[in-house]
Amino acid sequence: MTALAKLLKTTAFRLTLLYLLVMALFAAFLLGYFALNTRRLMNEQIVRTVDNEIEELTGQYEAAGLRRLVHIVESRANQPGSSLYLVTTPTGAGVAGNVASLEPGVIERTGWVETSYRRLEEPDGGEHIAVVKVTALPGGFRLLVGRDLAEREHMFRIVATAGRWSVAIVLVLGLVGGVFVSQRVLRRIDAMTDKARLIMAGDLSGRLPVGGSGDELDRLATSLNTMLERIETLLRGLKEVTDNVAHDLKTPLTRLRNLSEAALRHATSEADYRQALEAVIEESDGLIRTFESLLMIARAESGEPRADMVVFDAAAIARDVGELYEPLAEEKGLALRVEAAETVAVRANRELIGQALANLIDNAIKYAAEAEPAAARLPVPAAAEAVSADVGAGPAGPVPAGAGEIEPAAGTGARLLLDAPPMFPAAPADVVVSAAVVGDRVELAVADRGPGIAPEDRARVLERFVRLEKSRSKPGSGLGLSLASAIARLHGGELRLEDNAPGLRVVLSLPRPAPA
Amino acid sequence: MSPILRMPTVEASPEGRAVASDAKGHTMRLLIIEDDRDAADYLVKALREVGHVADHAADGEEGLALASHETYDVLIVDRMLPKRDGLSVIGALRTKGVTVPALILSALGAVDDRVKGLRAGGDDYLAKPYSFAELLARIEVLARRHGGREETVYRVGDLELDRLSHRVTRGKEEIVLQPREFRLLEYLMKHAGQVVTRTMLLENVWDYHFDPQTNVIDVHVSRLRSKIDKGFAQPLLHTVRGAGYMIRDGAR
Numbered sequence: 001m002t003a004l005a006k007l008l009k010t011t012a013f014r015l016t017l018l019y020l021l022v023m024a025l026f027a028a029f030l031l032g033y034f035a036l037n038t039r040r041l042m043n044e045q046i047v048r049t050v051d052n053e054i055e056e057l058t059g060q061y062e063a064a065g066l067r068r069l070v071h072i073v074e075s076r077a078n079q080p081g082s083s084l085y086l087v088t089t090p091t092g093a094g095v096a097g098n099v100a101s102l103e104p105g106v107i108e109r110t111g112w113v114e115t116s117y118r119r120l121e122e123p124d125g126g127e128h129i130a131v132v133k134v135t136a137l138p139g140g141f142r143l144l145v146g147r148d149l150a151e152r153e154h155m156f157r158i159v160a161t162a163g164r165w166s167v168a169i170v171l172v173l174g175l176v177g178g179v180f181v182s183q184r185v186l187r188r189i190d191a192m193t194d195k196a197r198l199i200m201a202g203d204l205s206g207r208l209p210v211g212g213s214g215d216e217l218d219r220l221a222t223s224l225n226t227m228l229e230r231i232e233t234l235l236r237g238l239k240e241v242t243d244n245v246a247h248d249l250k251t252p253l254t255r256l257r258n259l260s261e262a263a264l265r266h267a268t269s270e271a272d273y274r275q276a277l278e279a280v281i282e283e284s285d286g287l288i289r290t291f292e293s294l295l296m297i298a299r300a301e302s303g304e305p306r307a308d309m310v311v312f313d314a315a316a317i318a319r320d321v322g323e324l325y326e327p328l329a330e331e332k333g334l335a336l337r338v339e340a341a342e343t344v345a346v347r348a349n350r351e352l353i354g355q356a357l358a359n360l361i362d363n364a365i366k367y368a369a370e371a372e373p374a375a376a377r378l379p380v381p382a383a384a385e386a387v388s389a390d391v392g393a394g395p396a397g398p399v400p401a402g403a404g405e406i407e408p409a410a411g412t413g414a415r416l417l418l419d420a421p422p423m424f425p426a427a428p429a430d431v432v433v434s435a436a437v438v439g440d441r442v443e444l445a446v447a448d449r450g451p452g453i454a455p456e457d458r459a460r461v462l463e464r465f466v467r468l469e470k471s472r473s474k475p476g477s478g479l480g481l482s483l484a485s486a487i488a489r490l491h492g493g494e495l496r497l498e499d500n501a502p503g504l505r506v507v508l509s510l511p512r513p514a515p516a
Numbered sequence: 517m518s519p520i521l522r523m524p525t526v527e528a529s530p531e532g533r534a535v536a537s538d539a540k541g542h543t544m545r546l547l548i549i550e551d552d553r554d555a556a557d558y559l560v561k562a563l564r565e566v567g568h569v570a571d572h573a574a575d576g577e578e579g580l581a582l583a584s585h586e587t588y589d590v591l592i593v594d595r596m597l598p599k600r601d602g603l604s605v606i607g608a609l610r611t612k613g614v615t616v617p618a619l620i621l622s623a624l625g626a627v628d629d630r631v632k633g634l635r636a637g638g639d640d641y642l643a644k645p646y647s648f649a650e651l652l653a654r655i656e657v658l659a660r661r662h663g664g665r666e667e668t669v670y671r672v673g674d675l676e677l678d679r680l681s682h683r684v685t686r687g688k689e690e691i692v693l694q695p696r697e698f699r700l701l702e703y704l705m706k707h708a709g710q711v712v713t714r715t716m717l718l719e720n721v722w723d724y725h726f727d728p729q730t731n732v733i734d735v736h737v738s739r740l741r742s743k744i745d746k747g748f749a750q751p752l753l754h755t756v757r758g759a760g761y762m763i764r765d766g767a768r
Binding site: 281284288289292293320321323324325327328331351352354355358362365366 | 724736758
């Protein structure tokens with residue numbers, strides 16, 4: 001595409017042309033109006049003065065007769081200027097004045113007429129144009145008074161010329177300006193287009209140039225850059241996930257392959273083969289589970305509206321799932337307690353919330369169990385000691401029942417103890433599942449007293465496949481928390497990780513349903 | 517892409533073999549509507565090995581025709597089929613008044629797909645890839661359910677469960693169970709002599725269809741076992757390796 005064709009195609013240039021046309025028309029109209037009006041004004045002035053003069057001359061004629069009229073006319077006609085005078089006899093023969101010849105028939109008719117004429121003082125001169133008024137005087141004489149129009153025409157010509165020039169100048173300046181502006185815009189657009197091509201070609205870190213003037217192009221570029229930023233983040237996330245998927249699926253696949261190969265090489269008896277096949281099945285089950293979780297996360301994250309959201313009791317779910325896991329906790333030597341209000345209505349997908357809660361409780365049990373070897377968890381005395389350590393100066397043994405008399409200044413540790421419900425005197429449950437309404441949210445929480453998660457790691461563990469220990473030795477796909485988080489987001493909620501001091505408190509916070 | 521199918525693990529234990537071949541002593545007639553030739557062949561073969569007879573239809577129309585004219589104990593229907601979708605096959609059968617129980621097999625495992633399947637007239641839903649033991653346990657329960665067994669009192673050996681008074685006794689001893697333990701035992705006894713998988717227990721006793729990550733069900737079952745079998749010479753609650761659990765009077 002040639003530069004000119006490109007220029008002609010730009011919106012800026014076309015707009016400039018359009019404006020130019022409108023401006024030129026406007027200027028032409030304005031000047032035309034001005035010229036016509038001037039002409040009209042001049043005409044009016046001519047008419048007025050000629051009328052006055054005729055009136056005056058007629059007056060003189062009536063008062064003092066022809067001789068007086070001729071005298072006045074002669075004296076006026078001799079003065080230089082644009083005035084025309086002619087007095088004729090009834091037959092049309094000139095008596096006095098400065099007109100040499102007129103168009104035929106002009107003197108016969110009374111009233112206003114525009115005519116060409118020759119002046120007496122320049123009989124060989126060219127014809128002039130004048131506007132004249134002819135009056136019949138009593139006695140058959142005729143009086144003609146007029147004004148040469150050269151002045152008017154001259155004025156009109158000046159205005160017309162000015163008009164043509166100004167239109168031409170507007171056009172030229174406009175064109176030059178249009179080209180200049182369009183090229184400027186075009187250059188910036190070209191720069192943006194080039195950059196966009198580069199980005200499309202794969203340089204995702206590229207950004208569109210922003211001029212800094214804050215104009216509409218800058219705003220557009222800024223918006224597009226924000227969009228690119230988001231896309232880049234998403235793609236980076238996708239890449240990380242793909243890498244993790246590759247790692248976490250390839251590892252079990254490799255184990256699967258190794259198991260099978262080893263069996264082929266070494267197995268000698270049916271029992272050997274059976275054992276190998278069972279190991280293969282177990283490994284595949286892990287793979288399938290990982291796949292299922294990934295699919296669920298993907299579906300939850302795609303955020304497709306689900307038809308099966310119903311209002312149900314979150315407290316009941318907390319109790320149900322808590323009860324489901326309670327024996328497992330007990331088997332690991334942990335106490336699991338459910339603290340839930342009577343009913344906590346929530347609008348959600350029951351299965352998904354159940355799954356999320358199950359993941360959280362499963363995690364809590366896994367980590368709490370690992371954190372506390374069974375011997376260290378003998379509840380009452382150990383916990384009482386911990387409390388007295390908090391109080392500092394307090395008695396070394398179990399806190400007596402009368403501890404209520406301790407002054408508030410004695411420390412928060414003591415007050416904490418006093419505020420605690422008497423049913424759970426010292427040993428807190430290792431895993432607490434709770435459901436409660438907090439403000440306009442419904443919060444399902446699972447708290448453990450395990451090692452917890454350092455604040456800087458909390459955002460990271462919600463990502464797919466992240467397990468904090470590097471060895472990845474513990475069972476689990478690393479998808480539990482990210483699945484719970486995806487489920488929370490699908491319901492318009494969030495998953496929050498808090499410090500349970502010690503341990504971790506995971507809160508699944510959901511919007512409270514509007515009362516029906 | 518052919519689904520990952522697993523070798524039947526029922527024969528992994530002597531108990532499993534017993535269940536498969538002679539515990540119920542009756543042969544089921546099954547129709548498999550599945551377009552994947554390999555998967556279908558495998559299923560037909562595996563079902564034959566455990567003593568059942570299976571027909572195969574490769575598309576929805578053929579499946580509908582076979583199911584309408586022949587008598588089967590259970591239909592195993594894939595969801596995505598050529599010519600006619602699995603759900604529509606079941607819907608058409610139900611409209612015709614054919615009440616044969618249908619198990620839907622699908623690669624779509626998510627919760628709402630399952631709900632859709634059951635709403636369309638399916639009786640059970642199993643997501644691919646599944647274990648053959650799971651499939652077998654489910655079709656056996658489906659076939660039996662169709663026959664109907666809703667007694668007030670379930671008896672296995674000297675263990676008795678009264679569904680009205682919620683009393684459980686073994687011999688002369690009364691056994692005190694938590695409500696959930698009662699429901700667990702009730703479900704196991706309702707399907708006495710049949711393998712009941714962990715997923716089936718989670719679905720029917722807890723009414724959840726999610727993956728519990730850890731085998732929490734095992735802990736519940738072993739708790740129950742310690743209440744009903746501990747101190748008795750004859751254990752009734754058996755673990756079927758690779759499949760699930762079964763309550764059975766071993767003395768018989």
